[in-house]
Amino acid sequence: DGGITQSPKYLFRKEGQNVTLSCEQNLNHDAMYWYRQDPGQGLRLIYYSQIVNDFQKGDIAEGYSVSREKKESFPLTVTSAQKNPTAFYLCASRTGTLQGISPLHFGNGTRLTVT
């Protein structure tokens, strides 16, 4: 079955450590996105990528980095510079066709806790 796989589901880190969240899709989608969700909040865009080897900052990119070396993969690194990294992180992808109406397809998320 096609879909988006995020791993791990739960992640615990000590303050000051970088951590990388995995996102893999086998939907053959061109575009991929990372969102952050805090309790009682909607989703906020961190980074997105329309094609391989290219990505753009979203609304809250500070303290995060990404890479897009393969179409299927879009890992997110939460660096020690991110002041409040504890959150629920969602990866999404979208087909490049029917651009206006194509929905985002989401993974199951990674819950990161930094202490």
Add this chain to the structure above:
Amino acid sequence: AQKITQTQPGMFVQEKEAVTLDCTYDTSDPSYGLFWYKQPSSGEMIFLIYQGSYDQQNATEGRYSLNFQKARKSANLVISASQLGDSAMYFCAMREKGSQGNLIFGKGTKLSVKP
């Protein structure tokens, strides 16, 4: 200013009854799309329904329908014949033309279906 406003933090509905979840949006772009997602307690985001700004008819998908009032800039989700499995967070989101596919999300409404 918020682009997507969901004014109901929480809603209760009796099983088998219909419920309306409110969403208002703010954009000056004449071309945009509106999406609704469901997020169960497990965390994944499930796409429910889409409405384009130029669509003449309200969108429907099974028990979900979208009450689109363009002049009022509202896109309320109507769930008919509520089921216990409908208990979840519901998010309204908007895509503007030229946004490269990004979605702007509201803060969500938590729906609880009572047996």
